[in-house]
Amino acid sequence: MIDQADKLRKLMQERYQQRSKVLAVISGKGGVGKSNISINLALALQQLHHKVTLIDGDLGMGNLEVLLGKPASKSIVDLFESKLLVEDVLEWGPGSLPFLAGGTGLTDLIHLDQDKMTHFGEQINRLGYLNDYLIIDLGAGISENSYGLMLAADEVIVVTTPEPTAITDAYSTIKYMRNKGHRQPLHLIINKAESKAEGERTAANLSTVTKRFLHVDLRLLGILPEDNHVMKAVKAQKPFLLMSPRAQISKEVRKVAGSLSGSLGEQPSPNRFVNQLKSWFLR
Numbered sequence: 001m002i003d004q005a006d007k008l009r010k011l012m013q014e015r016y017q018q019r020s021k022v023l024a025v026i027s028g029k030g031g032v033g034k035s036n037i038s039i040n041l042a043l044a045l046q047q048l049h050h051k052v053t054l055i056d057g058d059l060g061m062g063n064l065e066v067l068l069g070k071p072a073s074k075s076i077v078d079l080f081e082s083k084l085l086v087e088d089v090l091e092w093g094p095g096s097l098p099f100l101a102g103g104t105g106l107t108d109l110i111h112l113d114q115d116k117m118t119h120f121g122e123q124i125n126r127l128g129y130l131n132d133y134l135i136i137d138l139g140a141g142i143s144e145n146s147y148g149l150m151l152a153a154d155e156v157i158v159v160t161t162p163e164p165t166a167i168t169d170a171y172s173t174i175k176y177m178r179n180k181g182h183r184q185p186l187h188l189i190i191n192k193a194e195s196k197a198e199g200e201r202t203a204a205n206l207s208t209v210t211k212r213f214l215h216v217d218l219r220l221l222g223i224l225p226e227d228n229h230v231m232k233a234v235k236a237q238k239p240f241l242l243m244s245p246r247a248q249i250s251k252e253v254r255k256v257a258g259s260l261s262g263s264l265g266e267q268p269s270p271n272r273f274v275n276q277l278k279s280w281f282l283r
């Protein structure tokens with residue numbers, strides 16, 4: 001009996017020491033491809049044998065369950081509004097990808113009481129202990145809600161397309177984060193590029209201005225092509241990585257996963273997520 005308890009304790013300790021990286025995917029302008037990138041990047045990391053859970057952080061507007069073709073009966077809202085454990089709220093998408101759906105009925109985290117915020121933070125931490133990566137798909141632009149969730153992430157991936165409006169919105173978003181004192185590493189993905197050269201030009205332009213005016217280093221993580229396979233996959237409600245694994249976009253997403261995976265380095269302290277969340281919302 002004592003032996004069993006000891007084993008269990010050891011197992012839990014191992015799990016609790018397992019360190020996950022929390023990545024938030026953001027953009028300035030809407031419709032630039034955050035949700036599709038979040039889903040397919042999660043699957044590509046999973047194919048590299050990492051444990052990954054996808055979180056819909058676009059409160060009130062989330063559509064991961066639609067893109068995954070898996071109507072969800074529970075959502076992230078249940079983690080605030082009930083005492084359910086995160087395991088009871090997770091849904092399973094194609095490729096056995098665990099995800100936390102966006103849900104409706106909760107659009108404002110600011111006025112949540114401390115108990116609810118603590119329970120949420122603890123459950124997300126718990127998810128962190130069980131995974132190598134948590135990927136949070138956030139809404140376009142920045143609200144107080146999304147900024148709180150973003151602060152709790154270890155690294156942020158900014159997505160933009162080469163369109164001037166998307167680039168200027170991305171710049172404004174980075175400026176907002178900088179002004180708020182955000183210091184976590186920032187990655188950049190250029191999506192819907194007509195050519196690699198166009199993607200590189202876009203990345204170079206944005207990086208130059210953020211460096212010069214905001215003193216922020218953007219790390220280019222990948223250039224993803226404009227590819228009809230994405231639209232087809234969205235219509236079929238299936239991830240393009242599974243539906244069209246040989247498409248150029250799938251190859252490039254796997255490359256992004258490979259370079260992220262290679263940089264699975266320093267990790268946060270176990271309670272970082274809950275502490276960061278609390279300090280933002282309960283300040």
Ligand SMILES: Nc1ncnc2c1ncn2[C@@H]1O[C@H](COP(=O)(O)OP(=O)(O)OP(=O)(O)O)[C@@H](O)[C@H]1O
Binds near residue numbers: 031192225230249
């Ligand atoms: N690389 C691509 N090539 C072609 N079309 C794309 C590509 N990426 C995204 N799209 C198209 O853009 C649409 C929007 O993508 P997605 O929903 O992932 O964007 P989003 O940034 O999450 O949007 P929102 O801001 O509304 O959450 C998709 O439905 C798809 O048709």
Ligand SMILES: [Mg+2]
Binds near residue numbers: 034035036
């Ligand atoms: Mg989206």
